[in-house]
Amino acid sequence: xxxxxxxxxxxxxxxxxxxxxxxxxxxxxxxxxxxxxxxxxxxxxxxxxxxxxxxxxxxxxxxxxxxxxxxxxxxxxxxxxxxxxxxxxxxxxxxxxxxxxxxxxxxxxxxxxxxxxxxxxxxxxxxxxxxxxxxxxxxxxxxxxxxxxxxxxxxxxxxxxxxxxxxxxxxxxxxxxxxxxxxxxxxxxxxxxxxxxxxxxxxxxxxxxxxxxxxxxxxxxxxxxxxxxxxxxxxxxxxxxxxxxxxxxxxxxxxxx
Ligand code: OOG
Ligand code: MG
Numbered sequence: 450x451x452x453x454x455x456x457x458x459x460x461x462x463x464x465x466x467x468x469x470x471x472x473x474x475x476x477x478x479x480x481x482x483x484x485x486x487x488x489x490x491x492x493x494x495x496x497x498x499x500x501x502x503x504x505x506x507x508x509x510x511x512x513x514x515x516x517x518x519x520x521x522x523x524x525x526x527x528x529x530x531x532x533x534x535x536x537x538x539x540x541x542x543x544x545x546x547x548x549x550x551x552x553x554x555x556x557x558x559x560x561x562x563x564x565x566x567x568x569x570x571x572x573x574x575x576x577x578x579x580x581x582x583x584x585x586x587x588x589x590x591x592x593x594x595x596x597x598x599x600x601x602x603x604x605x606x607x608x609x610x611x612x613x614x615x616x617x618x619x620x621x622x623x624x625x626x627x628x629x630x631x632x633x634x635x636x637x638x639x640x641x642x643x644x645x646x647x648x649x650x651x652x653x654x655x656x657x658x659x660x661x662x663x664x665x666x667x668x669x670x671x672x673x674x675x676x677x678x679x680x681x682x683x684x685x686x687x688x689x690x691x692x693x694x695x696x697x698x699x700x701x702x703x704x705x706x
Contacts, residue, residue, distance in 0.1 A: 456490045459603055462589040466546050471590050471599040484601030492527050501530040503673055507653040508605040510677030511645040517681050520597050525660050526605030534611045536700035540585055545608055548587040550685050551678035552631045552693045554643045554650040555582035555612050563667025567658045569651045579617040581698045584675050585609035615698035625649050632692040639680035650676035
């Protein structure tokens with residue numbers, strides 16, 4: 450399969466809601482670089498169709514997530530404005546294949562930042578906001594079975610995201626060890642802490658900015674960064690209500706057929 454065919458296959462999987470087998474199954478030489486080239490082609494196509502880039506996501510930054518999909522390296526994807534769902538809003542199943550949800554922390558900078566030697570303090574000096582978040586992922590591969598290059602090509606399974614309304618920046622000092630609960634229909638299904646993401650969600654931004662700098666790109670003020678799932682993700686089913694909560698914020702979403 451050519452790169453173009455892979456792009457088309459991923460887009461078609463999404464629009465027809467039928468999953469693919471991972472490219473690496475039949476093409477063991479398919480590389481991480483090939484994966485990012487496909488992810489970029491998908492982003493460029495979305496931009497050409499009038500979509501707006503709203504930020505980036507880091508994935509597989511926690512042990513819980515890495516074990517779940519048997520991929521042990523952080524990855525980067527992009528977010529589009531159209532993927533954002535308002536807090537306490539509705540997540541639609543009709544445009545997705547087999548979505549799952551995972552609690553995360555999102556960070557927004559107030560100043561642009563780029564550079565391959567960026568440090569945590571460079572991030573901290575530029576934070577505008579820190580938000581409780583939830584990501585909706587939806588692998589375009591059957592049963593979430595993929596290797597690193599495949600999941601990168603599939604924009605790291607990105608499908609949607611919600612951010613809470615409370616800016617947690619005043620509590621930065623307590624962020625790493627601030628407990629988070631994840632409830633499905635009132636029952637706790639996961640508990641976690643922001644430290645789950647590379648020890649500190651700030652380190653996810655360090656990784657992201659360093660990774661963007663390889664192609665001389667950077668993170669822009671106002672862009673949303675999802676720093677990575679803190680717990681296992683959970684399948685979302687019709688009529689489910691999920692809630693994410695921490696000491697200073699909580700929001701929910703309901704799931705519609
Ligand atoms: C890959 C996406 C990983 C995260 O936060 O770790 C991710 C997947 O689980 O399908 O979004
Ligand atoms: Mg995620």
